[in-house]
Amino acid sequence: xxxxxxxxxxxxxxxxxxxLPCNHSTISGTDYIHWYRQLPSQGPEYVIHGLTSNVNNxxxxxxxxxxxxxxxxxxxxATLRDAAVYYCILQSGNTPLVFGKGTRLSVIA
Amino acid sequence: DAGVTQSPTHLIKTRGQQxxxxxxxxxxxxxxSWYQQALGQGPQFIFQYxxxxxxxxxxxxxxxxxxxxPNYSSELNVNALLLGDSALYLCASSSGLVGETQYFGPGTRxxxx
Numbered sequence: 001x002x003x004x005x006x007x008x009x010x011x012x013x014x015x016x017x018x019x020l021p022c023n024h025s026t027i028s029g030t031d032y033i034h035w036y037r038q039l040p041s042q043g044p045e046y047v048i049h050g051l052t053s054n055v056n057n058x059x060x061x062x063x064x065x066x067x068x069x070x071x072x073x074x075x076x077x078a079t080l081r082d083a084a085v086y087y088c089i090l091q092s093g094n095t096p097l098v099f100g101k102g103t104r105l106s107v108i109a
Numbered sequence: 110d111a112g113v114t115q116s117p118t119h120l121i122k123t124r125g126q127q128x129x130x131x132x133x134x135x136x137x138x139x140x141x142s143w144y145q146q147a148l149g150q151g152p153q154f155i156f157q158y159x160x161x162x163x164x165x166x167x168x169x170x171x172x173x174x175x176x177x178x179p180n181y182s183s184e185l186n187v188n189a190l191l192l193g194d195s196a197l198y199l200c201a202s203s204s205g206l207v208g209e210t211q212y213f214g215p216g217t218r219x220x221x222x
Binding site for chain 2: 034041042043044045046049085087094095096097098099100101102
């Protein structure tokens with residue numbers, strides 16, 4: 001079973017920032033927090049990952065709570081192409097990715 | 110640089126038949142993982158191959174088997190197909206390092222009638 005909890009769906013207006021939450025209260029010290037997204041009719045796509053500190057890349061930012069029991073994926077300006085299912089996943093070592101149902105993000109023009 | 114490629118893109122089989130799906134990893138990657146994604150669900154891990162050996166396996170029956178070749182490409186075989194095997198089958202490759210990103214292919218959509 002997935003060790004993370006995410007809302008089933010969220011909606012955003014185009015050009016607005018989006019904050020996608022994820023709870024992982026049972027996270028262990030060696031767990032990395034990964035975010036993947038899956039666009040319609042495609043395989044999952046890596047977005048970002050982190051361990052303890054906040055992370056930024058060209059796609060998004062990852063804000064990790066100080067106690068690491070929750071995190072937030074931030075899309076700074078949502079576009080229609082960001083409409084997808086977003087998965088928050090904990091991974092330790094070489095264990096396989098365990099996907100939950102993710103959050104379905106809808107972007108309104 | 111080609112990403113992860115899978116073939117075929119779509120496949121229709123009947124119950125009891127056998128199917129083979131193929132995956133070529135991203136250049137430089139030596140680890141291949143296979144996932145099954147039923148409609149409306151997240152992908153479920155089937156197994157992972159590294160150095161031509163099955164390294165980890167998820168909760169799937171022995172009807173699901175695989176192989177990795179010296180060039181790191183991989184096959185997923187499913188015997189005695191059931192209606193419930195209808196799904197999107199995803200291949201992901203990585204370098205096998207701890208916490209390394211996995212790169213997914215577009216998947217093969219299998220329909221079992």
